[in-house]
Every structure is written in C-alpha cells, then in structure tokens.
Amino acid sequence: MMETPVIIIGAGPAGASASIFLTKHKIHHIVIERAVFPRDKVCGDACSGRTIQVINKANPDWLAEMKAAPQFFHPMWGMTIVSPNGKEINIPLSDKINNPGVAKGFVVTRLVLDNFLFEKMPSPYCTVYEGAKVLGIKREKSRVLVKMNYKGDEIDLSSPMIVGADGDKSIVRKTFVGEDRNEKTKAIGLRAYYDGVTGMNENSIELHYFPELPTGYLWIFPLPNGRANVGIGMLSSTARERKVNLRELMLEIIKNNNRLSARFENAVLLDKILGWGLPIYTEDIPVSGDNYMLTGDAANFIDPFSGEGVGNALYSGMLAAEAVKVAIEQKNYSAEFLTSAYDKVFYQHLGPELKQNATMQRMFKNQWFFNLFFNKADKSKSLREVITCMFTDVEVLNRLKSPWFYVKVLFNQ
Numbered sequence: 001m002m003e004t005p006v007i008i009i010g011a012g013p014a015g016a017s018a019s020i021f022l023t024k025h026k027i028h029h030i031v032i033e034r035a036v037f038p039r040d041k042v043c044g045d046a047c048s049g050r051t052i053q054v055i056n057k058a059n060p061d062w063l064a065e066m067k068a069a070p071q072f073f074h075p076m077w078g079m080t081i082v083s084p085n086g087k088e089i090n091i092p093l094s095d096k097i098n099n100p101g102v103a104k105g106f107v108v109t110r111l112v113l114d115n116f117l118f119e120k121m122p123s124p125y126c127t128v129y130e131g132a133k134v135l136g137i138k139r140e141k142s143r144v145l146v147k148m149n150y151k152g153d154e155i156d157l158s159s160p161m162i163v164g165a166d167g168d169k170s171i172v173r174k175t176f177v178g179e180d181r182n183e184k185t186k187a188i189g190l191r192a193y194y195d196g197v198t199g200m201n202e203n204s205i206e207l208h209y210f211p212e213l214p215t216g217y218l219w220i221f222p223l224p225n226g227r228a229n230v231g232i233g234m235l236s237s238t239a240r241e242r243k244v245n246l247r248e249l250m251l252e253i254i255k256n257n258n259r260l261s262a263r264f265e266n267a268v269l270l271d272k273i274l275g276w277g278l279p280i281y282t283e284d285i286p287v288s289g290d291n292y293m294l295t296g297d298a299a300n301f302i303d304p305f306s307g308e309g310v311g312n313a314l315y316s317g318m319l320a321a322e323a324v325k326v327a328i329e330q331k332n333y334s335a336e337f338l339t340s341a342y343d344k345v346f347y348q349h350l351g352p353e354l355k356q357n358a359t360m361q362r363m364f365k366n367q368w369f370f371n372l373f374f375n376k377a378d379k380s381k382s383l384r385e386v387i388t389c390m391f392t393d394v395e396v397l398n399r400l401k402s403p404w405f406y407v408k409v410l411f412n413q
Helices: 013-024 049-058 060-067 110-118 171-177 236-242 246-256 310-330 335-363 367-379 381-390 396-400 403-410
Strands: 007-009 029-033 074-076 078-082 088-092 105-107 126-130 132-140 143-150 153-159 162-164 186-195 204-208 216-222 227-235 274-279 292-294
Touching (some): 007 013, 007 143, 013 029, 013 049, 013 110, 013 126, 013 310, 029 132, 049 060, 049 105, 049 310, 060 110, 088 367, 132 171, 162 171, 171 292, 186 236, 216 246, 227 236, 227 246, 292 310
Parallel strands (some): 007 029, 029 126
Antiparallel strands (some): 074 105, 132 143, 143 153, 186 227, 186 274, 216 227
C-alpha cells in the first residue's frame, strides 16, 4: 500500500493544473493517467483568457513560450457571432490578466496544449503513472483507496484526498456521487480539421447560428499554417428529439448554406470527423464530498454558451490545489469543509459568469428573438455595445432581465 497526501485521477488540463499548483505549494501527490502523452483530445481547441490567466499565475515564463511559438499557439483577440439570419457582431475577447502584450486567447490543438501542460508537471513533489488503468476506488475509514494496473502490476494507493480530473465519464464522480448526473445536461459536438477554408479573420474565432441548429452553433476557429478547426455542437436532448445526424447536418450546412459554401469550395478535410460529449454547466451543483473533489469536465464546468472548457478546467484545478493545501493544514477532509474551501470559492468566482452564459444560451434558443436582437443591434451602436459587454461584464446581464430593456429594443430606444 502506497501512501500519498493527494491522488489525482487524470492529467488533462484540470489534472495538470491541480498538479502544478500542488507543486507550487510543495505538496507531494500522485497522478494516474490512462493515456500516454502526447495524446489527442477531441475539442474545439479554443482557449479563452481564463486559460492565459491560470498559466500566467502558474508561471509567466510559460506564456512567453506560447507567444514565441505561433506555429502551435495561434493568438486570438476577438470573436464573431453570426445570427441565424446572417447578421454578425464582432466582440473583443476579455483580458483576464490586463497585459497588452499577450493575446486574449489562443487556438491550439489539444495534442499540443495538453502535452505542453503535461511536460510542466514533473517535480520532486509529483509522481506520474502514465498509461495506468484505475481498477477501483473506494472510501474506507476516512481514506480513499485506489487500485490501479501499471505495466501489468496491480498497485494499491491510499490517501486522505482524491481529485477527480478524469473527464465527463469520471470514475471518481461515479464512485462518490453514485449517478451519472451529466446525462441530462450534456451537449454533443463534432470536430474536423480543414485546410483551405477562405474568408477567415486570422485574429478572431467564429460562431455561426443557423435555423437548423436551434440549440447549438457551427464554429470556425483558425489554426496555424492556414488550417481551421471546424465543428458543430447541439444539446443532446434536441438531437434526440429531432433525430438529428449531426455529422450529416454539419456537412450539409458547409456544402449548401450560402453563408459558407463558397468558403469551403476548395477546402480539404484533413482527418476523420470525431465527436465527444460536453458536460455543460446548467446550475450550481455539489462538486466535492468527504475526501474528494471534482474538477473540469467531471464537475460539469463547460461554458453553456461558448462550449469552452479548458479555461474553467485549469481554474478549477488551481482552486482544488488551494483547497487541498488548506485541508492538509487543518487536517480536515470532510464534505462540509471542502464545500466551503472549494465549491463556494469556485462558484463565487465563476458562478455569475456561468449563470450569465446559461441565460444567454436559453435566450438565443429562441431564434426569432435572436434575429430580432441582432437586427436591432445592426442599426444601434449602443445595443452592439451591450452585446459586447454581455461577454465581459456580468452586471450587464441585470439589464437583460428587465422587460423594459426589450421594450426599448423593440422601439429602437
């Protein structure tokens, strides 16, 4: 039986972040990762300002490395949202670190990003079991016991604290929560890599809404060397109700929609179109309990409007490490303590933004309203500024809750 202060399951962005910040706190820990790096992860590949914020806090030199490698980390400064009827609004990305010399976001393949973070983990405080399979987890006498298979050997580990950073099919969540609560809140997405897509703004990501996508959108994210990450996402409930074949719908829109067909006329699909589940945020839920915490996708921390999850995964890993530090100092790993040290802290910092974006997702589900809103914004500078601020200022959402706001929109006031 191997004893360790902390066990982390998963070495994606959430697990890597937890490990990196545990090392900064000089806390020994073990990381168990099933894959062998570098490995791919199906994703839209867009990283928001929150990604930059956490990496900057971990080590500002790492941001300098990213900035010096534009062949891998494609800098982003804004995004373009296009309504179902074709009206578009350009929105600057939020600056989380207030550094004029650093891009507000990046588009980088997860093959590159996750390996970049994984290579930052090794330290005297971190032991990584790569290519290891978790065989079982249980809680016994206020400790967590993990059995894993590593290179053919079965190894038992014991710790007072486990961090679940193992994605939407998290074995940590299933073990301690006892249900797959992601099932009712999940969206689905497809990702493809293209070469030769024309008309891209190299400094901006694109979100396209179509009548055929009532609870989702199609994205075009520019990558280095003229490539693009092109994908489509939709609430899984809508896909089931309408019996949508998402792959066929994506290819149909690209081929026949007047907005996109010319841009893809000479584009080449570089690989298979791959899909994955998106455990999006819908409401504040418990993300910890006796001797455990959930981070990233395991905790349903994907943004419900943009679908971006890397930044929130990194942020939750950082906060989990902070909570572990305090738990060790106070020798308290109870559900009550971790709720205060982790859940409340996360939702205090990110909850208002996630709630705002969940509201926006529900608002724009009504395409009549979506089109009206953007038609009015096309003619009103003040309304365009409101839409811009919706993505950068949580307080603006309070204006959108007032019926009088929409009366003024209808009458162009």
